[in-house]
Amino acid sequence: MDDKKICEKVRMCIAQALGIDVEEVVPDAILFDDLGAESLDLLDIVFRLEKTFGIQIPRGGIQSSVLASEGVKEEDLVKDGILTPFGRERLKKEMPEVNPARIPEGFRAEDVATLFTVQTFINLAKRHLAAKEGKGA
């Protein structure tokens, strides 16, 4: 499936889950702030993506499906609920679609979902499709 098709399908999934016009679902739109999504909507979107693309996305796998599998220790990423400098750099690398200024010092791990943009889900779908097709994540 080419990137344009993936992008179209992801935008449609998000628009349907949120009950909004697909024209509003532009790649750099922030799910919570710009499109009015809530945490349950993320779950709805994930289920729609899974059905649409025939993939399975674990909870917490939205921002990255590789953090837990590359030998990175959780305590190196987060301390007392706050991202460590290494964790922030890691997150910026894993989510290049997010403006780095939105991940300041003191950023809390539980707020990662507030960073999600439409592009986050496009990247997620691409990553899982690539893994499914054996191209590696």
Add this chain to the structure above:
Amino acid sequence: MNGIGIDITEVKRIQELSRRHKEFLSRVYTPREIEFCAKKKNKYQHLAARFAAKESVLKALGTGWSGRIGWTDVEVVNDRWGRPGVNTHGRVKEIVKERRIKKILISLSHCRDYAVACAQIVS
């Protein structure tokens, strides 16, 4: 380590997701939670309260990030008097052990439209 977390969930959304996605219940709830709620006349209120509970516990732990945490890692159980408590499984159970958490306290409430939960970590 101490912590507190709160969450509110719209009952209607849980009902919609349950009907729209057949995998929703089994991915988010344990068999025991599903069985408990299924017996209730207002089962979606109870399911919404449990969803809020899972979110509030993860907020209290400050670990919304780990890719290894599953929805069923936090389970709401009820004692013989109906009081809710929390059982942990998988990665959340490991976190509880690592941080030497003694207890996770939970309080739930729901009405026709909304369910809320508040969790407190006691070390």
